[in-house]
Amino acid sequence: MILRFLSLASGSSGNCYYLGTPEYGILFDAGISFRSIKKILKDNGIGLEQILAVFITHDHADHIKSVGDLGERYGLPVYATPEVHQGIDNSHYINEKLHTSRRIIEKDLPVFIREFKITAFEVPHDATDCVGYFVQYKEQKYVLATDVGHIDETVGAYIRMANHLVVESNYDREMLSQGNYPVFLKERITNGKGHLCNADVAEFLAANFNLHLRNIWLCHLSRDNNHPELAYKTVELAFRKYGLRIGTDVNITALKRNIPSELFVLE
Numbered sequence: 001m002i003l004r005f006l007s008l009a010s011g012s013s014g015n016c017y018y019l020g021t022p023e024y025g026i027l028f029d030a031g032i033s034f035r036s037i038k039k040i041l042k043d044n045g046i047g048l049e050q051i052l053a054v055f056i057t058h059d060h061a062d063h064i065k066s067v068g069d070l071g072e073r074y075g076l077p078v079y080a081t082p083e084v085h086q087g088i089d090n091s092h093y094i095n096e097k098l099h100t101s102r103r104i105i106e107k108d109l110p111v112f113i114r115e116f117k118i119t120a121f122e123v124p125h126d127a128t129d130c131v132g133y134f135v136q137y138k139e140q141k142y143v144l145a146t147d148v149g150h151i152d153e154t155v156g157a158y159i160r161m162a163n164h165l166v167v168e169s170n171y172d173r174e175m176l177s178q179g180n181y182p183v184f185l186k187e188r189i190t191n192g193k194g195h196l197c198n199a200d201v202a203e204f205l206a207a208n209f210n211l212h213l214r215n216i217w218l219c220h221l222s223r224d225n226n227h228p229e230l231a232y233k234t235v236e237l238a239f240r241k242y243g244l245r246i247g248t249d250v251n252i253t254a255l256k257r258n259i260p261s262e263l264f265v266l267e
Contacts (some may be wrong), residue, residue: 002170011257034069058127068096087128149193169218170195171225202238227252
């Protein structure tokens with residue numbers, strides 16, 4: 001029943017996550033180079049031949065950079081909603097368009113990859129379409145919710161089911177407010193279809209904590225308006241307010257943008 005999780009990259013420069021067993025695995029998003037994906041996996045003892053599929057959350061460039069290489073050149077099936085596939089087709093960041101590798105998924109309808117049951121769910125974000133993923137493997141439940149404009153009823157329901165959660169903690173509200181971003185970009189980030197701030201995700205996780213939640217990874221941290229220590233501390237303080245102890249009740253890691261994480265073993 002061992003699961004393994006690896007963040008290859010997490011941030012506005014590129015996103016890619018691995019979830020697998022000792023025998024096989026899948027990728028979520030492919031926003032870094034094919035060469036980097038192959039090297040990082042190899043450095044962690046994972047051969048590219050063990051990857052069975054790629055699941056895409058949405059069509060922004062930092063999530064789809066290598067879908068053509070993985071799909072058409074290497075031959076991996078690339079799963080996305082029809083709207084996300086259309087966005088990939090229209091993206092000028094993709095040189096190799098998807099044809100034989102294209103796989104269509106629908107929200108709330110599971111797809112089976114060996115022992116993985118994978119369900120896409122709606123996420124509010126200003127892409128052509130955007131989904132999170134809920135993965136069931138035996139008794140374990142993994143949730144990926146990145147680029148979340150706000151935690152609505154659907155996103156919240158899936159988060160509450162997770163044993164292992166990767167969730168966006170993009171920006172610190174004060175850093176963004178006082179920073180040099182133009183007004184239109186600040187408004188885009190904070191308008192409910194942009195990104196999720198540290199304080200909001202911290203309060204939601206603390207107020208809705210379940211004992212079956214064992215691991216939280218804070219993902220997609222902003223380069224200019226956040227840093228891992230601040231994101232971690234914000235969640236830690238919220239949990240402490242509810243009498244919850246990090247390291248005892250739950251493990252929390254703030255993922256770095258351009259540095260792969262360790263290979264986490266989930267049991």
